[in-house]
Amino acid sequence: MNVDRRHFLIMLPAAAIAWKYVLAGTPEESPNYKMSDHWWSMLIDIPKCIGCGNCVRACALENDVPEGHFRTWVERYHVTDWDMVNPEVISPDGGKEGFPAAQVDDNGKYFFVPKLCNHCADSPCTQVCPVGATFISPDGVVLIDQTYCLGCAYCVQACPYGCRYIHPEKKVADKCTLCYHRITKGLTTACCEACPTGARQLADLKDPNDPIHAFLRTHNVQVLKPQMATGAKVFYNELDGSVR
Amino acid sequence: MSGVEGYMYPNEITLYWSVLIVLYPYITGLVAGAFILASLVRIFNVKAVAPTYRLALLTALAFLIVAPLPLMFHLGHPERSPEMYFTPHATSAMAMFGYVYMWYLMAVLVFEIWLDYRRDIVHLSQSTTGLKRLLYRVMTLGSDNVSPHALAIDHKVGWIVTLVGIPSAFILHGYVGFIFGSLKSNPWWNSPLMPVVFIFSAMVSGIAAVLLIYMFTAKMRKMPIDMPCVDTTAMYLFYIFILDFSLEMLDLIHRVYEADESFRTLNFMVHTKLYFSQIVLQICIGTLVPLLLLAIVQVTNLPAIIRKRIYVISGCLVQVAVFSMRWNVVIGGQLFSKSFLGYTTYKMALVTKEGLLMAIFLTLLPLAILWVLLKLLPPWPDKELAYIEAAAAPTT
Numbered sequence: 212m213n214v215d216r217r218h219f220l221i222m223l224p225a226a227a228i229a230w231k232y233v234l235a236g237t238p239e240e241s242p243n244y245k246m247s248d249h250w251w252s253m254l255i256d257i258p259k260c261i262g263c264g265n266c267v268r269a270c271a272l273e274n275d276v277p278e279g280h281f282r283t284w285v286e287r288y289h290v291t292d293w294d295m296v297n298p299e300v301i302s303p304d305g306g307k308e309g310f311p312a313a314q315v316d317d318n319g320k321y322f323f324v325p326k327l328c329n330h331c332a333d334s335p336c337t338q339v340c341p342v343g344a345t346f347i348s349p350d351g352v353v354l355i356d357q358t359y360c361l362g363c364a365y366c367v368q369a370c371p372y373g374c375r376y377i378h379p380e381k382k383v384a385d386k387c388t389l390c391y392h393r394i395t396k397g398l399t400t401a402c403c404e405a406c407p408t409g410a411r412q413l414a415d416l417k418d419p420n421d422p423i424h425a426f427l428r429t430h431n432v433q434v435l436k437p438q439m440a441t442g443a444k445v446f447y448n449e450l451d452g453s454v455r
Numbered sequence: 456m457s458g459v460e461g462y463m464y465p466n467e468i469t470l471y472w473s474v475l476i477v478l479y480p481y482i483t484g485l486v487a488g489a490f491i492l493a494s495l496v497r498i499f500n501v502k503a504v505a506p507t508y509r510l511a512l513l514t515a516l517a518f519l520i521v522a523p524l525p526l527m528f529h530l531g532h533p534e535r536s537p538e539m540y541f542t543p544h545a546t547s548a549m550a551m552f553g554y555v556y557m558w559y560l561m562a563v564l565v566f567e568i569w570l571d572y573r574r575d576i577v578h579l580s581q582s583t584t585g586l587k588r589l590l591y592r593v594m595t596l597g598s599d600n601v602s603p604h605a606l607a608i609d610h611k612v613g614w615i616v617t618l619v620g621i622p623s624a625f626i627l628h629g630y631v632g633f634i635f636g637s638l639k640s641n642p643w644w645n646s647p648l649m650p651v652v653f654i655f656s657a658m659v660s661g662i663a664a665v666l667l668i669y670m671f672t673a674k675m676r677k678m679p680i681d682m683p684c685v686d687t688t689a690m691y692l693f694y695i696f697i698l699d700f701s702l703e704m705l706d707l708i709h710r711v712y713e714a715d716e717s718f719r720t721l722n723f724m725v726h727t728k729l730y731f732s733q734i735v736l737q738i739c740i741g742t743l744v745p746l747l748l749l750a751i752v753q754v755t756n757l758p759a760i761i762r763k764r765i766y767v768i769s770g771c772l773v774q775v776a777v778f779s780m781r782w783n784v785v786i787g788g789q790l791f792s793k794s795f796l797g798y799t800t801y802k803m804a805l806v807t808k809e810g811l812l813m814a815i816f817l818t819l820l821p822l823a824i825l826w827v828l829l830k831l832l833p834p835w836p837d838k839e840l841a842y843i844e845a846a847a848a849p850t851t
Contacts, residue, residue, distance in 0.1 A: 279465075279468075280465075280466060281465045281466055284464075284465050286462075297796075298796075299462075300462040300794065300796055301462065302462070302464075302465055304465075305465045326464070335638070335639065335640055337546075338546045338547065339546075339547050339548065339549065339638070340544055340547055341539050341543065341544055341547045341549040341550040341552070342535070342538045342539055342542055342543070342544055342547075342550070343542065343544035343547075359535065359538065360531070360532070360535075361530050361531065361532050361533075361535050361536060361538065361539070362530050362531015362532050363526075363529070363530055363531075363549065364471035364472060364531075365547070365549050365634075367466075367471050368471070368472065368638060368640065368641065368788075368789075369638055369640050370640060371639070371640035371793055372464070372793070373463075373464030373465075373466050373467045373792070373793055373794070374464075374466065375466065376466040376469070377469075377471055377531060381531075382531030382532060383531055383532065439639060439640070455793075455794040455795060455796065
């Protein structure tokens with residue numbers, strides 16, 4: 212290849228950026244990762260979510276999520292003051308490509324609610340699995356051994372949040388793993404990394420220095436469907452009472 | 456999205472428990488019900504229904520052999536199903552299936568049938584020839600002692616097995632109800648009454664099935680129908696059906712009166728998507744009509760031919776009711792969103808692994824197995840065999 216000095220200088224910044232991404236794609240190994248030192252959860256800051264769908268796309272790309280199924284999705288709620296318990300909810304294609312423009316001339320309020328597996332401490336899905344193929348890891352992540360799952364879908368029925376599905380090709384249960392392959396290497400999840408507003412934050416409840424502790428102390432934080440008593444670990448800031 | 460009204464969580468749009476999962480509790484229900492009818496003779500000494508005793512046991516066995524097949528065809532990985540035996544998950548209701556099934560099949564049903572037929576099997580192993588002889592010899596399991604003392608022991612052990620079999624039949628089917636009733640995620644299923652309702656509807660469907668099969672086989676063999684037998688069976692069917700219907704209505708009234716957060720959604724579903732299968736088929740045509748017909752028989756003195764027709768019609772309608780009930784539970788429980796904001800639609804496939812044709816095949820398969828069992832182990836009472844032989848004698 213014949214490259215003169217002019218072309219070399221033009222290509223240099225592009226090469227530097229490319230090299231940066233190559234490095235970013237190969238995170239440091241974490242040989243010292245100890246499961247018992249962590250208790251993973253996630254914080255969703257509802258007022259910060261703009262419904263862009265970046266998280267849904269990033270998740271689908273990172274985890275090779277099959278078309279029409281979702282490890283995470285975003286819902287848009289429209290709540291009017293005359294019928295607060297029956298909101299109008301949409302999630303076109305899981306909110307992957309964003310949302311249609313909202314009607315701003317009525318007296319309702321609009322907000323976005325990202326959803327994902329709640330990684331429940333007392334998860335109904337792990338309780339019902341007939342062979343124990345789905346389990347909670349010592350660091351608090353509900354996982355599935357897909358080489359062991361029968362594909363009976365009992366866990367899909369048992370999840371109160373609609374987070375599970377049967378993978379159409381693998382014929383086994385599938386769901387959010389909290390990007391376990393990333394977080395055990397010191398990275399954050401694909402959805403948190405892709406969120407432009409910081410509405411999603413991975414949190415480690417066993418880490419005393421994690422900002423989650425200060426946040427939980429000072430904000431109005433709730434979990435979805437607390438009446439289910441599942442020990443859900445995805446915390447929602449400013450969760451509206453109409454959210455299901 | 457097609458078939459979706461309102462809002463469903465995106466992963467809820469596909470139904471994962473298909474018509475095969477409807478068939479599974481229906482078939483196990485027939486097993487449990489047929490066995491309870493047999494126990495009426497053995498344990499509760501209801502002599503009138505004795506002609507159905509062996510037929511009921513064989514019917515239960517034929518359906519029990521098929522019972523796990525709908526589950527197997529439904530699984531994404533059926534080849535991994537032995538893991539349920541080897542590494543069962545202690546907290547899972549479903550993990551119990553393998554053990555309950557094997558216990559019921561081998562320790563109760565096959566054992567009881569073997570004990571009851573042992574004398575016949577020994578006799579047949581001596582009177583037949585060729586391959587049949589070999590088969591019956593294997594079935595004797597090397598025990599060809601048919602002395603009165605040995606038969607008395609058979610009878611005593613058989614009585615104990617039946618006694619153990621009654622709670623086993625309740626466990627077999629009650630646990631199927633528990634699988635649904637224990638899920639807090641689904642308000643349509645979540646009810647402590649679910650196992651009880653499943654058991655009573657099982658008894659109703661099983662008794663009605665044996666009644667139908669008894670009348671059909673009698674007609675095929677050109678034998679007279681034992682009217683006291685079918686009258687008594689129908690009487691038990693009537694009273695157990697009243698209990699079953701009362702329990703189901705109790706569940707319904709409780710839901711309507713309590714009207715919790717899910718009520719609005721479920722009420723709408725019953726009045727729209729489940730209207731035909733629940734209100735029309737299950738309650739009106741499948742329950743009220745046969746209850747009325749059976750009640751008429753109880754309080755009037757109708758001629759035998761009319762009673763027989765009423766029993767056939769009622770027996771068929773009961774099957775419609777119980778199958779619809781299973782359908783409404785299994786499919787109904789997946790038609791609404793757990794967000795209570797929308798509904799989806801079940802589209803049954805035709806020729807797939809979980810399609811309509813497979814469901815029809817699995818419904819007919821137990822009848823084919825029963826036909827083989829009837830040939831192999833004729834359940835007809837001795838006096839009937841004597842009648843057949845006497846009728847056949849002049850022509851030979």
